[in-house]
Amino acid sequence: MLPLNATITRIDEESPSVRTFFFDFQFETMKPGQFVMVWVRGVDEVPMGLSSKNSITVQKVGEATSKLFELKEGNSFGLRGPFGKGFSLPSEGEKTLVIAGGVGAAPLAPYAEAAKSAGSEVHTVLGARSADDLLFEKLFAKTGKIFISTDDGSKGTKGFVTDVLSSLDLSVYDKIAVCGPEIMMASVFRLLEDRKVLEKSEFSLHRYFKCGLGVCGACCIDKSGLRVCRDGPVFSGVQLLNSELGKYTRDASGRRVKI
Amino acid sequence: MYTLTGLKLKNPTILAAGILGTTGASLCRVAREGGAGGVVSKSIGPMPKTGHPNPSMVKFECGFLNAMGLPNPSYPSFLQELDIAKKDSGVPVIASIFGGNPAEFKEVAEGLLPAKPDAFELNVSCPHAEGYGAAVGSNPCLVEAITAAVKETVNVPVWVKLTPNVSDITCIGSAAESGGADAVVAINTLKGMAIDIESGYPVLGNRSGGLSGKAVKPVAVKCVYDLYTALEIPVIGVGGVSSWQDAVEMMMAGAAAVQVGSAVYDRLDIFSEISKGIETFLQRKGYSDVKELIGLSHEMV
Numbered sequence: 001m002l003p004l005n006a007t008i009t010r011i012d013e014e015s016p017s018v019r020t021f022f023f024d025f026q027f028e029t030m031k032p033g034q035f036v037m038v039w040v041r042g043v044d045e046v047p048m049g050l051s052s053k054n055s056i057t058v059q060k061v062g063e064a065t066s067k068l069f070e071l072k073e074g075n076s077f078g079l080r081g082p083f084g085k086g087f088s089l090p091s092e093g094e095k096t097l098v099i100a101g102g103v104g105a106a107p108l109a110p111y112a113e114a115a116k117s118a119g120s121e122v123h124t125v126l127g128a129r130s131a132d133d134l135l136f137e138k139l140f141a142k143t144g145k146i147f148i149s150t151d152d153g154s155k156g157t158k159g160f161v162t163d164v165l166s167s168l169d170l171s172v173y174d175k176i177a178v179c180g181p182e183i184m185m186a187s188v189f190r191l192l193e194d195r196k197v198l199e200k201s202e203f204s205l206h207r208y209f210k211c212g213l214g215v216c217g218a219c220c221i222d223k224s225g226l227r228v229c230r231d232g233p234v235f236s237g238v239q240l241l242n243s244e245l246g247k248y249t250r251d252a253s254g255r256r257v258k259i
Numbered sequence: 260m261y262t263l264t265g266l267k268l269k270n271p272t273i274l275a276a277g278i279l280g281t282t283g284a285s286l287c288r289v290a291r292e293g294g295a296g297g298v299v300s301k302s303i304g305p306m307p308k309t310g311h312p313n314p315s316m317v318k319f320e321c322g323f324l325n326a327m328g329l330p331n332p333s334y335p336s337f338l339q340e341l342d343i344a345k346k347d348s349g350v351p352v353i354a355s356i357f358g359g360n361p362a363e364f365k366e367v368a369e370g371l372l373p374a375k376p377d378a379f380e381l382n383v384s385c386p387h388a389e390g391y392g393a394a395v396g397s398n399p400c401l402v403e404a405i406t407a408a409v410k411e412t413v414n415v416p417v418w419v420k421l422t423p424n425v426s427d428i429t430c431i432g433s434a435a436e437s438g439g440a441d442a443v444v445a446i447n448t449l450k451g452m453a454i455d456i457e458s459g460y461p462v463l464g465n466r467s468g469g470l471s472g473k474a475v476k477p478v479a480v481k482c483v484y485d486l487y488t489a490l491e492i493p494v495i496g497v498g499g500v501s502s503w504q505d506a507v508e509m510m511m512a513g514a515a516a517v518q519v520g521s522a523v524y525d526r527l528d529i530f531s532e533i534s535k536g537i538e539t540f541l542q543r544k545g546y547s548d549v550k551e552l553i554g555l556s557h558e559m560v
Binding site (some may be wrong): 001002005037039041042043044045046076078080156207209210212213214215216217218220221222223224225226227250251252253254255256 | 266277279280281282284285286287288289301307308309310312313314315316317318319323325327332333335336417424453455457458460462464520521523524
């Protein structure tokens with residue numbers, strides 16, 4: 001498929017470095033956790049998790065995202081997708097725990113909503129560097145109970161999401177969905193493994209994508225060789241046992257880069 | 260077991276270069292879960308390269324356009340991946356390499372030898388990398404010199420992957436043969452381009468790229484057919500193979516084995532599917548050996 005032309009209809013300033021760009025059509029079949037390839041014409045094309053059927057939530061980190069931040073309402077960019085595997089939805093009556101760190105809250109916001117609509121009781125642990133960086137706090141609060149952690153203690157528990165998790169009984173949850181910076185996800189992974197609830201968990205990984213179609217192999221993870229863009233980006237905790245999670249990633253040339 | 264330039268393959272399907280070959284683990288997965296009889300790595304060069312900016316691959320009804328730009332970690336960093344593939348894939352592992360001249364090819368081949376690849380495939384055919392690939396592969400003298408340089412450096416089979424973007428592919432194939440190639444691989448992608456009409460921008464980050472998939476199969480069949488006539492050494496067919504029927508057709512044109520690239524998009528176990536399909540076809544038609552198919556169509560007319 002060639003990129004679709006997405007015209008920006010609204011831009012929400014979520015935090016000093018994060019914006020949500022709404023566009024003029026909906027990915028009706030989108031499953032929370034799936035991603036789109038966002039083509040900033042003349043610059044680059046980068047993967048972004050969908051934060052709703054018609055929006056992407058972007059952190060300004062590199063050349064493409066900086067260029068995206070220069071765009072205004074009425075401007076357009078290219079979009080291909082939705083691609084990859086999303087989070088598994090809970091069944092009615094099941095309990096869901098959402099663990100979101102930083103901009104990792106973006107794909108988990110529509111997931112929390114979908115889980116609630118499916119009749120699940122949803123709890124969210126939302127972490128960020130500071131109170132200003134907390135994403136979609138109101139939205140998560142609408143879906144159920146919310147626990148907050150900030151690195152600097154400006155809101156909620158001072159520390160990391162794992163500090164909140166250590167005081168929760170994780171055995172009551174049927175589904176645990178995690179997305180955030182890799183260091184955070186690796187700590188959560190270890191904690192869930194210790195608490196013997198890994199088989200209930202799913203993690204959304206971020207890797208350098210080239211083709212985004214599952215053909216080139218740039219985003220394959222060790223030791224399974226699974227493709228993040230096609231077999232993921234959402235993997236079960238069990239699939240990530242003995243994996244490179246939290247240890248290293250790869251740059252655009254394929255070289256291993258320590259995390 | 261099937262022998263190709265001395266390599267023992269469990270079936271005549273091989274993963275093509277540049278597909279799922281960035282890491283050792285991925286190559287192992289294609290062999291174990293995909294059922295490939297052999298695997299070719301991503302093309303490795305003398306220096307780390309990040310490749311072209313994205314978009315680097317787009318899908319059409321008829322095939323794919325890509326302009327990856329030879330991203331690779333260079334040979335020192337790739338050794339560990341090759342090691343993993345050699346230890347755990349259970350199939351012959353072929354290292355695809357590229358360079359801008361015979362000395363660079365020699366350097367990369369030498370650099371990868373410690374990992375003991377079962378063969379080398381020389382990429383003189385990537386259509387969108389300045390100074391590499393087809394830029395050197397369109398010149399028969401250079402192709403012969405590059406082939407000879409690698410041949411004198413290694414004592415494993417050397418395959419040369421050819422570009423169809425020349426007026427006569429057999430002339431380049433003959434040059435590879437003169438340089439001592441053990442086989443040629445045909446074809447690499449055809450030059451192509453797509454434009455986003457909403458904005459006027461070329462879709463690929465590199466503006467143009469290479470066409471692969473179903474659309475190129477008739478071109479590949481013709482190239483393989485012509486090379487089979489022109490050369491003594493085996494021809495390995497690649498380009499748009501996505502079913503056992505395509506593989507049989509390629510073999511009848513003269514291919515001693517087939518490589519599969521873009522079709523992994525449909526499913527990873529395409530290799531098993533193709534090799535099973537070939538087996539069933541052989542039984543149905545009363546052939547005793549897959550080798551009987553090679554070049555069959557040349558005997559008909």
